[in-house]
Amino acid sequence: MTNCSTKEVDTLMQKLDLIIYVPVLVFGLALNSAALVVFCQLLRKWTESSIYMTNLALMDLLLLLQLPFKMHAIRHEWAEDKKLFCSFLESLYFVAMYGSIYTIVCIAIDRYIAINHPFRAKQVRSKKNALIVCIFIWVFVMVATSPIYTFRDWGRKGENFNCFHGFSKKGWSTAIIVCLEVFGFLLPAAVLVACSIQSIRTLKASKNSHHNRQAGVRIIYSSLAAFLVPFTPCHVAIFLQYLVRNEFILDCKQQKNIALFIQVSINIANVTCCLDALCYYFIAKEVRSTKDTLRLSISRARTTSTSDV
Template sequence: MTNCSTKEVDTLTKTLDLIIYIPVLVFGLALNIAALVVFCRLLRKWTESSIYMTNLALMDLLLLLQLPFKMHAAHHEWAEDKKMLCSFLESLYFVAMYGSIYTIVCIAIDRYIAINHPFRAKQMRSKKNALIVCISIWVFVMAATSPIYTFREWKRTGNNFQCFHGFSKKGWSTAIIVCLEVFGFLLPAAVLVVCSIQSVRTLKASNNADHKGQAGVRIIYSSLAAFLVPFTPCHVAILLQYLVRNEIILDCNQQKNIALFIQVSINIANVTCCLDALCYYFIAKEVRSTKETLRLSISRARTTSSSDV
């Protein structure tokens, strides 16, 4: 990599981190803890949707708990004996981010099955299956992020280092970035878009579309935007930083702009912890609407079958 100083960007992002992270941490913790209290203590009956939303709240809380360490690491160097703690925190940060992505996708798939395949939904959707899917997400993202422990590059001053900074060139290898972009974003985004579009089409075609169906359509579009708007810039920035670290982009001004872009986009991605919490109420409302649509779909299907006979 060429000698291009990004100290100005680092100084700017330290201020930006404080401006964004503190409100996100305060409101995100309050909203997600409140959501967990509602899901775990106040709801009279667990459903597939409440299990997925509880898992999403846990993922968001895990990500939020990393923010104080990130803010501290941005302004202070850590002692050498904190290396393993640093790698552990970095790993958990990515576990939370990509765990949230996959949980959101699973919510969309569950919704798609309920709306578009009402007969199969009774067989495929269950609290046990939802719990198995959530556990599988945790196992998958923890296994997928484990290589983080092996490609750290410690920026040192004496015996100290700066955490959450300085992945080695191994961490920016083509194989790592391709897997991250494809399996961490492109594939989940494609599944989410397809499921959302199909669900919207069914809701618009249903007799319920004049009232609650229209509300469901708006909620689906809002959920889709809440996923694509924060996570798309983040993964575009990762791709651009890959080009910088592999000396494909050599212009110093472009490198500084990319360094700023990746920090800003990551901050935006962290805001989803608050957006997810605000969406819980609307998702729960959509579930009730979906159940009515599901009953209507089954009733129409039975009527059609009877008339054919």
């Protein structure tokens, strides 16, 4: 890699990180803690949607718990005996990020099945299945992110280091980045967009009230925005940084711009902890809208099958 210093970017980010992290931490903890109280204590009974939303709130809280350590690591080097703890925190950060991504996708799939396949929904959708899916997400992302423990370049023995910064070249290998981009973002994004488009079409064509149709469509659009706005820049930046680390981009100015872009975009990705609150706010409306559409779809399907006899 060319000798191109990014100290200017690091100095700028020391200030910008705190400006972003403090509000995200305060509002994120408040909103997600309130969501857990609502889902676990105030709702009369669990539903598939509330189980997925509880899982999403837990993922968001896990990501938020990393922020105080990241804020400390911005300005301070850590001692050598904190290496394992640092890798543990970095691993949990990616567990939370990609766990959130897969949970949001599962919410979209669950919504798609309920709206577009009402008969199959009664067979497939259940609280037990939703819980199993959530457990699988936790296991999957923990296993998938475990190689992070080997991605660190710790430097010489006895030296202090910067946590959350400075993955070794092994962490930027083509195989790792392809898997991250495809399975961590592109595939989930494609499933989310496809399910959302089909659900919107069905809602608009349903005989439900105009108000309920519009509410359901707004909920889906807000879910799409809560996914695409934070995570798209982040994964574009990861790909660009891959090009830098593998010496496809050699211009120093471009390298500095990419270094700034990846740090800013990761900060934007952290904002998803607050954007998910849109989903929490609309969860009761979504459940009611989905149930109304489900009943209408079943009724319409029964009427059609009866007229065919």
